[in-house]
Amino acid sequence: MENSHSQTYSLRQLASQRKRQPRQLSRAVSITSGKGGVGKSNIAINLGLALQDMGKNVTILDADLGLANVDVLLGKKPLYNINHVIEGEKKISEVIMEVQNGLKIIPASSGIEKLANLEQEKMDQFIHDLKEVEKNVDFFLIDTAAGITQEVLGFLTSSNEIIVVTTGEPTAITDAYAIIKSIHHKKTQAAIRIIVNMCKTDEEAEKIFSRIHAVSQRFLSRKLDFLGGIPYDEAVSLSVRAQKPFIALHPRCRASVSIRMIAKKILENRTYKNTGTLQDFFNNIKGFLS
Numbered sequence: 618m619e620n621s622h623s624q625t626y627s628l629r630q631l632a633s634q635r636k637r638q639p640r641q642l643s644r645a646v647s648i649t650s651g652k653g654g655v656g657k658s659n660i661a662i663n664l665g666l667a668l669q670d671m672g673k674n675v676t677i678l679d680a681d682l683g684l685a686n687v688d689v690l691l692g693k694k695p696l697y698n699i700n701h702v703i704e705g706e707k708k709i710s711e712v713i714m715e716v717q718n719g720l721k722i723i724p725a726s727s728g729i730e731k732l733a734n735l736e737q738e739k740m741d742q743f744i745h746d747l748k749e750v751e752k753n754v755d756f757f758l759i760d761t762a763a764g765i766t767q768e769v770l771g772f773l774t775s776s777n778e779i780i781v782v783t784t785g786e787p788t789a790i791t792d793a794y795a796i797i798k799s800i801h802h803k804k805t806q807a808a809i810r811i812i813v814n815m816c817k818t819d820e821e822a823e824k825i826f827s828r829i830h831a832v833s834q835r836f837l838s839r840k841l842d843f844l845g846g847i848p849y850d851e852a853v854s855l856s857v858r859a860q861k862p863f864i865a866l867h868p869r870c871r872a873s874v875s876i877r878m879i880a881k882k883i884l885e886n887r888t889y890k891n892t893g894t895l896q897d898f899f900n901n902i903k904g905f906l907s
């Protein structure tokens with residue numbers, strides 16, 4: 618009883634606060650690919666750190682449910698994940714891990730699909746707790762699994778922007794197009810942006826983008842944006858082995874220079890249409906999966 622009373626009270630408090638404060642909006646940006654192993658998790662972490670260095674607050678949702686890879690890349694072991702929050706065992710603030718320079722990670726484990734069947738009361742509590750988190754989030758980066766599954770499409774269609782990562786390999790390019798097609802058919806308005814990873818030169822990256830863009834324009838009438846290329850760089854695999862982000866371990870390496878350029882481009886981009894709240898994001902996912 619008392620609990621529900623104080624809950625009502627805090628809800629009322631929040632409602633009155635909202636009248637005074639402008640509603641905080643975040644940019645939910647999914648990072649995805651058709652093919653695995655193209656560099657999504659490395660891009661999520663290093664892009665997150667680059668944006669963080671540029672004064673933004675970044676939280677990464679580690680949503681590759683099969684491989685908990687963000688924490689492995691950073692050499693950190695999370696005690697809890699979003700599953701504990703959905704089950705009501707932990708608060709979201711207890712699950713968020715600060716990893717470096719203010720960059721935060723939410724380990725997702727396999728909890729997300731449970732959102733689909735979550736009772737409304739628990740969902741309300743979860744959404745309510747997200748408000749606290751939201752105050753410190755400018756960018757919400759979602760590191761998804763590779764491939765076209767309902768879960769991945771749920772993340773993508775709930776995001777404001779989608780970054781599709783590919784390499785120059787023909788299989789990666791065809792798989793990138795396949796995921797773009799699936800996104801398009803879900804009728805999402807999200808901007809679709811491309812990063813070409815592990816390329817030899819900027820020219821090669823641009824060529825690969827142009828090929829994907831041409832097919833997308835021709836068959837889907839869908840415009841794509843080019844965020845840039847990241848060269849194949851030995852410093853990346855060295856950093857992976859050292860379990861440190863390459864932008865921290867080798868700030869001057871070619872991959873780090875490219876990541877910072879991409880971060881700048883994302884910040885300067887004024888064409889994105891919709892920002893939203895984290896509540897919108899998780900509500901959308903629940904709706905999609907239900």
Ligand SMILES: Nc1ncnc2c1ncn2[C@@H]1O[C@H](COP(=O)(O)OP(=O)(O)O)[C@@H](O)[C@H]1O
Pocket residue numbers: 650652653654655656657658659660686814815847848849850851853854857872
């Ligand atoms: N730009 C790059 N240069 C060299 N190696 C890279 C680069 N990007 C990624 N890699 C290598 O590819 C591997 C897979 O990257 P990862 O980020 O885990 O991919 P994904 O999340 O898409 O599965 C990494 O372990 C790293 O060694």
Ligand SMILES: [Mg+2]
Pocket residue numbers: 657658659681686
């Ligand atoms: Mg990964």
